[in-house]
Amino acid sequence: MIAKFANWLDERVSWRQVWDAIFLRKIPKVNWFYTLGSATLFVAVNQAVTGILLTLYYVPTPDHAYDSVQYITTQLPAGWLIRGLHHWGASAMVVLVVLHMLRVIFYGAYKYPREVSWFTGVILLLVVIGFGFTGYLLPWDQKAYWATTVGTRIAGTPPIIGDTILRIMRGGEDLSAVTLARFFGTHVWVLPATLMLVLGIHLYLVIRIGISAVPTKEN
Amino acid sequence: MKEKDEISRRDFMKVVTLSIGGLIGLGWGIPAIAYIVGPALKSNQAQAWIRLGSTSKVELGVPTLFKVTVKRQTGWIVNEEELSVYVLTEDGRNYIAMSNVCTHLGCRVRWIAEQGKFVCPCHNGVFDKQGNVISGPPPRPLNQYQVKVENDQLLILGG
Numbered sequence: 001m002i003a004k005f006a007n008w009l010d011e012r013v014s015w016r017q018v019w020d021a022i023f024l025r026k027i028p029k030v031n032w033f034y035t036l037g038s039a040t041l042f043v044a045v046n047q048a049v050t051g052i053l054l055t056l057y058y059v060p061t062p063d064h065a066y067d068s069v070q071y072i073t074t075q076l077p078a079g080w081l082i083r084g085l086h087h088w089g090a091s092a093m094v095v096l097v098v099l100h101m102l103r104v105i106f107y108g109a110y111k112y113p114r115e116v117s118w119f120t121g122v123i124l125l126l127v128v129i130g131f132g133f134t135g136y137l138l139p140w141d142q143k144a145y146w147a148t149t150v151g152t153r154i155a156g157t158p159p160i161i162g163d164t165i166l167r168i169m170r171g172g173e174d175l176s177a178v179t180l181a182r183f184f185g186t187h188v189w190v191l192p193a194t195l196m197l198v199l200g201i202h203l204y205l206v207i208r209i210g211i212s213a214v215p216t217k218e219n
Numbered sequence: 220m221k222e223k224d225e226i227s228r229r230d231f232m233k234v235v236t237l238s239i240g241g242l243i244g245l246g247w248g249i250p251a252i253a254y255i256v257g258p259a260l261k262s263n264q265a266q267a268w269i270r271l272g273s274t275s276k277v278e279l280g281v282p283t284l285f286k287v288t289v290k291r292q293t294g295w296i297v298n299e300e301e302l303s304v305y306v307l308t309e310d311g312r313n314y315i316a317m318s319n320v321c322t323h324l325g326c327r328v329r330w331i332a333e334q335g336k337f338v339c340p341c342h343n344g345v346f347d348k349q350g351n352v353i354s355g356p357p358p359r360p361l362n363q364y365q366v367k368v369e370n371d372q373l374l375i376l377g378g
Binding site: 046049050053056057064067068070071075076077078079081082 | 247250251253254255257258294295296
């Protein structure tokens, strides 16, 4: 029954071709360090799932942000788990992305013909850091507030343009409702959209070009 | 013959991958469902006895309006809500307390003393002084609260 439907669908949309290209592609004999990218992808999916769930209750305004987070953590069934997964997943993302990058550096996998994979990877690293920076403010507790005060102040240190950058990030002179709202909007709309686009290219290239082998003494 | 019974490495990996994937999926899915439907399953706040006021305010045979503010928590927001209750006694010992919420569509009914009836302004629902439906669309009598009297103070059970 299922096989029959799979065939019916394959005849119309050729999904097997896509499936094979993704999951049955040829890869060289590699080691466990080559799974760091997949591990990052897995945690990214976790972040997306738990993040979407968190938005069901989270409200990004100064008078509700903290209380809604407390409500999620203490009142809702499994709320502590959803928030915990998102919280620890965020740290895991940064760690995994960096390890993944180190693997690429040490095995020389950024070289021809994989330069574009590397460039998109660098953008993805910045996106992940952006997620971490904007997400950190959202619980709207003391730590969040002061970390963002300091973080935006650091962004404001360059000469001449510094003050403008600071004002744009904060949406004004001080940290306020405007800051919280724009950090939230960036966290749930701007960055996810960017991530999907760039990650799409990144993964397409991994599949299109194939992954690099472990380099040998000769090369 | 033996060869045939053995499961291939490829099939084994397939089963293992699907099983672990399924477990992880459940690990997300079950908490997610509990998390989403949680607030819907929560029954309306624990009920508590709410003090209305002194029994001496209630006139014999005439529904008397009491207004109290109660705190009600929805999600992470605590609201003050005004509760309006009509209390009726015929003998000064047995009390009934009625909600002023019309059982039709939730408008507020008012006691019209001249007519001796409760009237709902929305769709002309009319109730007698015990809260029974006289005419109009309401499907059932006005809701009643459980009442008790302690030291000449009226208390109702509500949330």
